[in-house]
Amino acid sequence: MRQILTAAMLSFCLLGGSASAQDVTKIKFTLDWKLQGIHAWCYWALDKGYFAGEKLDVSIDQGEGSAATVTRIMSGAYDAGFGDINAIIQNAAVKPAETPLMVYMVYSKAPFALLTKADGPVKSLKDLPSTRLGSPAGGAAFKLLPLLARTNGVDYASIKITQIAPNLQEQLLLQGQVDSVAVFSATSYMNLVSLKLDPDKDFRWMFYSDLGLDLYSNGIMVSQKLAKERPDAVRGLLRAINRSIKETLADPDAAIALLAKYEPLIKKDIERRRLLYVYQSLMDTPEARELGLGDVGETRLKSAISTIVTSFELPRSPNAGEVFDRGFLPDKAERTPPVIAP
Missing domain, CATH: 3.40.190.10 (Periplasmic binding protein-like II)
Structure with a gap:
């Protein structure tokens, strides 16, 4: 039993x-x-x-x-x-x-932004034509760039696009190989901090959300x-x-x-x-x-x-x-x- x-x-x-x-x-x-x-x-x-x-x-x-x-x-x-x-x-x-x-x-x-050097040639979206812009091909900020340009009356075809590796965006900008980069601010801001730079004083941030794309x-x-x-x-x-x-x-x-x-x-x-x-x-x-x-x-x-x-x-x-x-x-x-x- x-x-x-x-x-x-x-x-x-x-x-x-x-x-x-x-x-x-x-x-x-x-x-x-x-x-x-x-x-x-x-x-x-x-x-x-x-x-x-x-x-x-x-x-x-x-x-x-x-x-x-x-x-x-x-x-x-x-x-x-x-x-x-x-x-x-x-x-x-x-x-x-x-x-x-x-x-x-x-x-x-949205953290999508264009990043430029404060003393660089791109001071607003109107300066993008004929300048060099770098971005990873699959980046969300890059995929939305044509819409950003159209919304602000910028000829997207006139921008010289260079596809770059995600880990090289800030370095290529600093070296002057590109004039701006399409970035994810959550990543790029701290990449600049780690390089001992001041993200707020040394660079210009153009957030898509402030330029007509409130996404x-x-x-x-x-x-x-x-x-x-x-x-x-x-x-x-x-x-x-x-x-x-x-x-x-x-x-x-x-x-x-x-x-x-x-x-x-x-x-x-x-x-x-x-x-x-x-x-x-x-x-x-x-x-x-x-x-x-x-x-x-x-x-x-x-x-x-x-x-x-x-x-x-x-x-x-x-x-x-x-x-x-x-x-x-x-x-x-x-x-x-x-x-x-x-």
């Missing part, structure tokens, strides 16, 4: 363990680029057990570009990631059933499959990330120290400054203070979609619901942008 009871209890435990394992959702998550301070929140959620607390088994890989996040998810290789909403718009216009959904906007202000940028996106089949997992993912964003900003030293466990070669002082710079310049916007972190303005989003559709001559205009779904966001009270020390 004792053997029968023991066998029954063992069977119950095994079945219970199996059921518990099935409750855990595995999520393959891709970043937009190599590990930087701006990704500290993702590893904070992983290390602190916030993903696990939401019954998520999250694996994180480095990325190959903010637009590549979209294609990675569309391929089925990843379930979620951190990438560019403008790439979602472009893909949703032609493959609406396959394109991922943005579910949490991180960069309320959104990077945020958390998920596959339509994950959103439809595991909506609670998506909500849990955002709860964990939202909590971690606020906690990493409250204690940036601890956040960067933790990030260094995953990438020992990072320069902690540079990445700490990058984390705070990105928050102050791209995340803590008047709109984010009004709507909460993660959300977008409906009118602004529709305008951004129209802008991208026109710029890339897309065959159809996706509706806002095909691009962004706020239904997975934590409560607004939990998404108040934190006030951090200057």
Whole structure:
């Protein structure tokens, strides 16, 4: 009798363990680029057990570009990631059933900018014709450049485009091999700091958002499959990330120290400054203070979609619901942008 009871209890435990394992959702998550301070929140959620607390088994890989996040998810290789909403718009216009959904906007202000030397020949967009502009071929800032030029009455064909490696943009500008570069400010600003230069005094930044392209940028996106089949997992993912964003900003030293466990070669002082710079310049916007972190303005989003559709001559205009779904966001009270020390 004792053997029968023991066998029954063992069977119950095994079945219970199996059921518990099935409750855990595995999520393959891709970043937009190599590990930087701006990704500290993702590893904070992983290390602190916030993903696990939401019954998520999250694996994180480095990325190959903010637009590549979209294609990675569309391929089925990843379930979620951190990438560019403008790439979602472009893909949703032609493959609406396959394109991922943005579910949490991180960069309320787009980081796309043209960078020039303060004493260089390019002082405004009107100076671009016949000058040399460098950019990686796949960069989001470069892909939007024709629209920026058209919006500001600049002849794009007259600009001398040079394709350059992402890690050489600032160096080639400094050497005078190009007159301007199309950059992602979150990366280039700190590259200049690491070169012992003053990004604010020695250089001129022309943000697309100040020149007629009021676009959104990077945020958390998920596959339509994950959103439809595991909506609670998506909500849990955002709860964990939202909590971690606020906690990493409250204690940036601890956040960067933790990030260094995953990438020992990072320069902690540079990445700490990058984390705070990105928050102050791209995340803590008047709109984010009004709507909460993660959300977008409906009118602004529709305008951004129209802008991208026109710029890339897309065959159809996706509706806002095909691009962004706020239904997975934590409560607004939990998404108040934190006030951090200057």
